[in-house]
Amino acid sequence: MKHKSWRFMPLAILALASAGLASAPSAGAKEPSAEAVLNTKCSTCHPRTTTGGLFRIDEQRKSPEGWAMTVRRMRQWHGLLLTDSEARTVVKHLADRQGLAPEEAAPFRYALERRTVVETPDDSDVATLCARCHSYARIGLQRRTAAEWRRLAHMHLGQWPTAEYQATARDRKWWEMVSGPLPEKLAAKWPLDSTAWKAWKTHRSPNLSGGWTVAGHRPGKGDYWGRMEVKRNAADSYQLSYRLTWADGTSETGEGRSVVYTGFEWRGSTMLGGEQVSEVLQASADGNRLEGRWYLDDQDAIGASMVAVRGKEAIAGLSPAALKVGETTRLVVAGSALAKDLSLGDGLVVEKVIATTPEAVTVLVSASAGAATGTREISVGKAKAPLVVYDRIATLKVEPETMVARLGGNGGPVPPAPAQFDAVAYAADNLRIGPVPAKWSVGNFDETAEHDQDAKFGGVLRPDGLFMPAGAGPNPARKNLNNIANLLIKAQVAEGSAMVEGSAHLVIAPQRWNDAEIR
Template sequence: MTTHNKKRVPLAGPALALAVMAAPALAATEAGEELIRNNCLACHSDTGNSETPFSRISEQRKTPEGWLMTINRMQELRGAQISTEDKRALVQYLADHQGLAPSEAEPYRYLLEQDTNLVESGVDEGLGQMCARCHSAARFSLQRRTEDEWKRLVGFHMGQFPTIELHSLARDRAWYDIAQNQTAVELGNKFPLITPEWNSWKAAPKADLTGRWRVLGYVPGKGEFTAWMDASKSETGYQLSLEGQYSDGSALSGKGSARVYTGYEWRAAIEIDGVKMRQVMAADAEGSVMDGRMFNTEAREIGGELMAVRDQGQPAVVAVLPAHLKLGESAELTIVGQNLDGDVSLGDGVEIEKVIARDGDSIRVLAKASGAAGARTVSVGDASKDQALAVYDSLARVEVTPANALSRIGGNGGEMAKVRTVYRAVGYAAGADGQPGTDDDLRLGYMPATWSIAPADEVAAHDKDEKYAGAIDASGIFTPGDAGPNPERKMSANNVGRLTVVGSVSDGGNDVTGEGSLLVAPQDFVRRVLD
């Protein structure tokens, strides 16, 4: 692992070195345990066991969001009196000392990033019926517990939700016996408290994430952007400043703060041009790249992908925008990077007809491709990025994302706002086999699309769902209809509906379309906001 912004200090000997290295961790542990004693031992107990010092608490590992939900539940249902300052410190301590390793959290990052418009796949059938019928599979997959603690969780569900055995997929079986004697055991085996991944991550050095970061992202309604983000140390984490521009050339700027949990979980609150946003990203082990999502604080569905690459003083090609170029056509491309210097190459058969603008951060060119279709390596001097540009002959298919989405009516004088949905179109060219829809399709990246909605089926057409359930704008943002009864609909029904979202991409005079499924539903009256 490389280290950043650190000076090597001569030490007197191995014993002194160990003491210097261990002191901060020991102090943090003592401070964290004192926080638990001061805030939690009215109900929990000190076990006297150094491995699991606190009953229940020490037998679990969770994400920062998981620990926050636990503390909120203790406050609201158990009357725990915890100050805001102690609450933040507790989440920090518990996530740092009883969190998840990067490899443990990685398959379920969509939940952490609040990107929940997807259908989970690969869920064990038994766990799906016993657990994921009420909440996402990611919810329990982002926890680690001892087998006894999983069994206690079953007991909690019975005590807190006594009608659980009467629900669908529960009343047709001996739910409690299965949950206690089979499901909890399976969860204990699948998601145990102690794992090699966690032991390895605990022992690994953690990167300092201060510095200058090249950021690429997407804001619905605004478009893709590139920016520089500066992260400097603060008392609780990092202070942030962001300066950049959208793809249409308009400027963006912002300031905020960030915390890092478990050595890699980046959580930032940042205000960009007056809009409060949140960043949820995971840093790699070296602290050189972070990936995740940024979304509107007040409307988590309004967000997009986010990537940050640290400026380490070396030339780097980060991306090419757009990431596709059609054979035989001239188009403008922008190479985004840092410390760019030297000759530019867009790969075999791609001619740079003109350099429009150039500096150390980006290079804008007019390019034309010939030769064979396929992915190209883009390089500037000694810096390069594999498969950064897709050269294609024709657009074969369009994938609308999300493929399955849920939107919710709202507003109209009510307290619950509308829940919108953001759509984007991803283009693909046929691979070597010439058949679109196979594994070797060439991904072209996001492409501009024309958006429309249609009824999902005959019933939806009869009920005119496309008229009442909402509308989609030119940037792909669907806004559902108003809450409450609608006198124009049969029996004054509300504005729910089933729709098909159609994205149409123009390619050389041909329009290629893709479709997504959208359910416009009533308000989520049980949704909790756990800030």
């Protein structure tokens, strides 16, 4: 999607704008307060209304990324002069006072966490009229009055007079619909005032400082667990340090910082084992659990799930999360305030206790041939977690099932955007075993791809499931084509004497020239 006003946009500003959420508003410095920015800088174009608020700014609520996107637009499109620090201060202020309650953001967290999913919009009108240019999540992560949903439609047409064509919406009266009945429908579906927000807006941010146990999984690398120490700098602003152990035996440390928006939206920025990562986590209402994803700043398809727990007895994660009958496996239960009494249930025998600390119980477990397969609940003291017991791999799925990677580099300004796949095993009855090491290969997706030899040109799939797209620009070896490709990503694992296979669809597209905080 290209539109005229972005053509002149320096890419560096974009990068700053999207990476800025984890930087704390500078406390104590001579920066003006958010109120001062609103009253002096924003109010020049957004006059006070009769109800005392600022026109346009008052009648909408959104995620921190949503606010960052709006404020970026004010700077880029409308020439608002704001320092980066003023922008962060005003985004924090607006996200805290006009944010989303946890249950309002819940259905669309994948967009905030930058997970690749094919969306399943629950409203086909909104999907066709609006979500052909950008995600449905971008819309579902906003709350507005009908008047504000209507003004948003006007912004779109004003900014992109060709919006109707770009959205391939000439088969219907697009403008009449989006400026006519749609705003009322959106206001009923995603209203400014909601009971969820009414209850949440008085919620006080928990103090998240202290020691946490973390656990998660990074596709292409494996499970990890470890500790995170959190120090509070100022209200909602923290300094972090990590010590992680990976299932492959390696370990790494990290240092970072985070800001908590709207009482639960944790946005972190950490240098972890030599990689710069962004964390998008949500804190539970009691402040004893964080959950979400972190990803590489410059390649957000590469990242890891993360759960952190602290305080009372709780399990952050199991590695592995499934045991095979007839085998002996090393099992790590990572958590907080863990007792010593691990209870695994019938058929699972602890052969050896390798180590027990309040943060991790590590044991060697044998699953007897007669152990019941399925999901069972295991416990350590009062802390519980699900564990899968299975007999054999029945199917293999490649996740994500559909993915877009992007050409890049080759001397051009935009780096390639790789894709990371994980081979996820399932037992009979769709029982999820979890990620397994697999043998990877690439094929052509269809006849056209076969004809154009896409698999030869699109890029390279590494043994860990990471697909690195080829260089951007024309390729003289391919008549009239650059390296775009339509590929089938295949994974194989051995189960007994049989091979089990799974596949995913990967499109190698041109560069992403313009990026937004919520795509």
